[in-house]
Structure formats: structure tokens, C-alpha cells
Amino acid sequence: MLTDVQPRDAADETLALSTTEADKPSSLSGSRRLVLGSSLAALGLAIGGRLAVSPAAAQGAAPAGAPKGPQPFDYPGKDKGLTLLGDRPLVAETPESLLDDDTTPISKFFIRNNGQIPEPAKDAEGWQLSVEGEVEKPLTLTIAELKSRFAPQTFRMVLECGGNGRSFYQPAARGNQWTNGGAGCAEWTGVRLADVLKAAGLKETSKFTGHYGADPHLSGDTNREAISRGMPIEKALEPHSLIVWAMNGEPLPHIHGGPLRLVVPGWPASLSSKWLNRILVRTTPHDGQGMGGTSYRIPTIPLVPGSNVDGKSNFTDMTSMPLRAIISSPANGTRLPAAAREVALRGAAWAGDHEVAKVEVSLDAGQRWQAMTLARPKNRYDWVRWTGTAALPSDGYFELWVRATDSRGVAQPHVATNWNPQGYGSNPLHRIAILVG
Known part of the structure; x- marks a missing residue:
């Protein structure tokens, strides 16, 4: 699966992969697409061509009308290596090779919007958040008051789109065709959501939350929310669920929800409402935009892939995000010198x-696995950075596969499982290709 080929520096001569036909929907099986992609890579190298295979094409057929291949991305303050997945709303993912920092720089952090981007706040410190519903003392707090009334917290935590990995499903599911780049791990500074909720005086009937932001609906209809999701009160009261105003030590950028957002780690990032201005405490599950049906929900009974279902039965809200590991170096398509007999590897894993209990790498399609060395995470919900080396038996073409295993003993699958109409929970093994000589 030769995807997300990104150029590296001149020392790592990079192989670009491609064919015009690759951007057309394919009915080939996953294994035949992989062989086809490999053959095209070898052909591109032999003729000295610079070709390009789109991520969706390499993984399978793209939905009708989807952009063909990676699109140019140019946004103030953002790395031009990000891949544009949609411009209405604005969505861009980070290729795995750019996720090579312990703390993801703001410039490399993915973008996921659901509606229009609101106007920037003229007075960030005066931005107001209301807390109401099943509370004894409804609150309206400015950012300045949040900073003065509650103890600040800083944690490095993964934020991940619920649809990350969607492009690996067959047949294709609806939505932005993410590979593995709908994730990043930043340092978030703010106050515990639990502290604010407790200050409002939670009633015994407080069972769920509903979140609201200032982003307008794509249609411009002021009576509709762009997105408004919620969670069980137990998750809201976790000590790592934060109301944040800073990212990597800087004021929270506007494109990432500044001046104020939620960060609810470990669960779909759609819960981490951007431009946060209201929290409603409820007795029943939230019913806002993005709740119910097939939205951020997965089947409890396996579906026949391609089934047309409405999610009204045998579906449950997506909670913990799936286990995932990536190789961030070398980049997919890297060319090593002739006679190179080992390759240094590094990447990240989260669960x-x-x-994350262990990370392993294979050079023979999973017949044998080699354990990698894991760094200690800074705190809960931080990703685990891993490193290691792999021996290369000869010159030629190799695929490196990575898999993680979590604390329950659950390992990543070889292929995307539990197909669902909106493509949530897809986490197959990440693979890259390298050429030696």
C-alpha cells in the first residue's frame, strides 16, 4: 500500500509513485492493488519518472466526486506538506512522515472543521463560556476568569479524528478519506472540565454533557449547529478532559478552535468542541448535530460491507479510539544507498x-516480527514514541509493516474491520515501501 509519498531531504532520495489509471476507481482486491502499486513503483524508478499515486487509489476506490489524489495545501502557518481532503468544510491531514516530532508542531497539526470558520475573537480574554442545565449554580465565565479561578493544567495528549483511517475500508465509506494523518499530539494548557462542572454544582441528575461552539453551519443557517456533541458525565469528569486556551505554549490558534476549546483525549475529536461557548449538562444523552444515527457510531453486530443502514438499531456511540501505530521515519518511498544493510526506524503509537504495551515491525508481511524500543509517555493519553533498527538482507524493494499491541493484549488487524457506513474505527497495520540501491 504505497501511500502518502512525501519528499524528504536530499540525503534521502525519495521515490515518487504513480499512474494516471491509479486515480480511477478500482475493483481489484487489496492484495492485487498492493502488487500493482509495487510494480508501478519499480517501473517509475526504472524509467526515472516522478509519478504520484493518490492515497485513496492505493487503498481502494474513492467515493464518486472525491478529489483525485493529494491536493495542494496552502494555509497561513501550516506546513505545505499537509494533504487537503476537503475545502468545505476545511479538512487537511498530516502525512505520517510529518508526524516525526515528540510534540506535534502547530504547523503540522491536522485540521478538521465541520462548519464555517467563525470570525476571530476581538478580545480573547473576554471570550465567554456558559455552563447550564442540570447544575445548581449556572456559570458564565470569561477566559480571564477561568485562568484566575481554577488551577491550570498542561498535558501532552493525542487528539484524533473519529474517521481517521477511513480510506482503508472496502467498499469505501462516506466522508473525508483519511489515511493515518487525522491525529496529532500537542501540549494543551487549560483547566480541568471537572473543576468547572463541580463549581457549577452538579445535580444528582447530571448524567451527560452537550457542547456548543461558535462555528456557523455550512449553510449559514443560524438556527442550525455545525456540530454539537456530548459525552457521559464520567468522561467529562476525567482529570485529563480539559477546557484549553493554549497549544504548545502559545495562545490557541484560531484554526484549532481558539480562543477556547475542549480537549477530550482518547475519544473522537468531534467531542473536543472548537470555539467553545456553551456546555449543557443533561439527564439524557445529547441530541445535537453529530449525535445519533450513524454519526460517530459503530455497529454492535458486524455488518455486511456496503450495507445501507440508518444506525437506529445495533449501533453504539464511538468512545475509545482504536489502537494505532505509524512509521514516521523513513518516509514511504525512501531510497537507500546500495549495500545498505540496516534501516533506522521511528514512529508513534497510541491506544x-x-x-500501548508493545510495537513490532516486520519486513516479511507479518511472518516474523521484531520488537521496537518504547519511550516513556509524559502522561496518560500521550502517544508512545518508538525507535529501532531493521536488518536489510539485500538490495531491492522492501515493505516495512508496523503493529502495536495494547495493555489488553489486543493487536492491530491486518485489514480494516467492522465496516460501517461512515467509516469509523479503521486501524489496519501501517506499511511503507523503501528501495535499497
Whole structure:
């Protein structure tokens, strides 16, 4: 699966992969697409061509009308290596090779919007958040008051789109065709959501939350929310669920929800409302935009892939994000010198509410696995950075596969499982290709 080929520096001569036909919907099986992609890579190298295979094409057929291949991305303050997945709303993912920092720089952090981007706040410190509903003392707090009334917290935590990995499903599911780049791990500074909720005086009937932001609906209809999701009160009261105003030590950028947003780690990032201005405490599950049906919900009974279902039965809200590991170096398509007999590897792994227990790499399609060295995370919900080396038996073409195993003993699958109409929970093994000589 030769996807997300990104140029590296001149020392790592990079192989670009491609064909015009690759951007057309394909009915080939996953294994035949992989062979086809490999053959095209070899052909591109032999003729000295610079070709390009789109991520969606390499993984399978793209939905009708989807952009063909990676699109140019140019946004103030953002790395031009990000891949544009949609411009209405604005969505861009980070290729795995750019996720090579312990703390993801703001410039490399993915973008996921659901509606229009609101106007920037003229007075960030005066931005107001209301807390109401099933509370004894409804609150309206400015950012300045949040800073003065509650103890600030800083944690490095993964934020991940619920649809990350969607492009790996067959047949294709609806939505932005993410590969593995709908995730990043930043340092978030703010106050515990639990502290604010407790200050409002939670009633015994407080069971769920509903979140609201200032982003207008795509249609411009002021009576409709762009997105408004919620969670069980137990998750809201976790000590790592934060109301944040800073990212990597800087004021929270506007494109990432500044001046104020939620960060609810380990669960779909759609819960981490941007431009946060209201929290409603409820007795029943929230019913806002993005709740119910097939929205951020997965089947409890396996579906026949391609089924047309409405999610009214045998579906449940997505909670903990799935286990995932990526190789961030070398980049997919890297060319090593002739006679190179080992390759240095590094990457990241994360596991939603769970912990990463081990990361392994294979050079023979999973017949044999080699354990990598894991760094200690800074705090819960931080990703685990891993490193290691792999021996290369000869010159030629190799695929490197990575898999993680979590604290429950659950390992990543070889292929995307539990197909659902909106493509949530897809986490197959990440693979890259390298050429030696």
C-alpha cells in the first residue's frame, strides 16, 4: 500500500509513485492493488519518472466526486506538506512522515472543521463560556476568569479524528478519506472540565454533557449547529478532559478552535468542541448535530460491507479510539544507498483509553516480527514514541509493516474491520515501501 509519498531531504532520495489509471476507481482486491502499486513503483524508478499515486487509489476506490489524489495545501502557518481532503468544510491531514516530532508542531497539526470558520475573537480574554442545565449554580465565565479561578493544567495528549483511517475500508465509506494523518499530539494548557462542572454544582441528575461552539453551519443557517456533541458525565469528569486556551505554549490558534476549546483525549475529536461557548449538562444523552444515527457510531453486530443502514438499531456511540501505530521515519518511498544493510526506524503509537504495551515491525508481511524500543509517555493519553533498527538482507524493494499491541493484549488487524457506513474505527497495520540501491 504505497501511500502518502512525501519528499524528504536530499540525503534521502525519495521515490515518487504513480499512474494516471491509479486515480480511477478500482475493483481489484487489496492484495492485487498492493502488487500493482509495487510494480508501478519499480517501473517509475526504472524509467526515472516522478509519478504520484493518490492515497485513496492505493487503498481502494474513492467515493464518486472525491478529489483525485493529494491536493495542494496552502494555509497561513501550516506546513505545505499537509494533504487537503476537503475545502468545505476545511479538512487537511498530516502525512505520517510529518508526524516525526515528540510534540506535534502547530504547523503540522491536522485540521478538521465541520462548519464555517467563525470570525476571530476581538478580545480573547473576554471570550465567554456558559455552563447550564442540570447544575445548581449556572456559570458564565470569561477566559480571564477561568485562568484566575481554577488551577491550570498542561498535558501532552493525542487528539484524533473519529474517521481517521477511513480510506482503508472496502467498499469505501462516506466522508473525508483519511489515511493515518487525522491525529496529532500537542501540549494543551487549560483547566480541568471537572473543576468547572463541580463549581457549577452538579445535580444528582447530571448524567451527560452537550457542547456548543461558535462555528456557523455550512449553510449559514443560524438556527442550525455545525456540530454539537456530548459525552457521559464520567468522561467529562476525567482529570485529563480539559477546557484549553493554549497549544504548545502559545495562545490557541484560531484554526484549532481558539480562543477556547475542549480537549477530550482518547475519544473522537468531534467531542473536543472548537470555539467553545456553551456546555449543557443533561439527564439524557445529547441530541445535537453529530449525535445519533450513524454519526460517530459503530455497529454492535458486524455488518455486511456496503450495507445501507440508518444506525437506529445495533449501533453504539464511538468512545475509545482504536489502537494505532505509524512509521514516521523513513518516509514511504525512501531510497537507500546500495549495500545498505540496516534501516533506522521511528514512529508513534497510541491506544485511546488504553496503553500501548508493545510495537513490532516486520519486513516479511507479518511472518516474523521484531520488537521496537518504547519511550516513556509524559502522561496518560500521550502517544508512545518508538525507535529501532531493521536488518536489510539485500538490495531491492522492501515493505516495512508496523503493529502495536495494547495493555489488553489486543493487536492491530491486518485489514480494516467492522465496516460501517461512515467509516469509523479503521486501524489496519501501517506499511511503507523503501528501495535499497
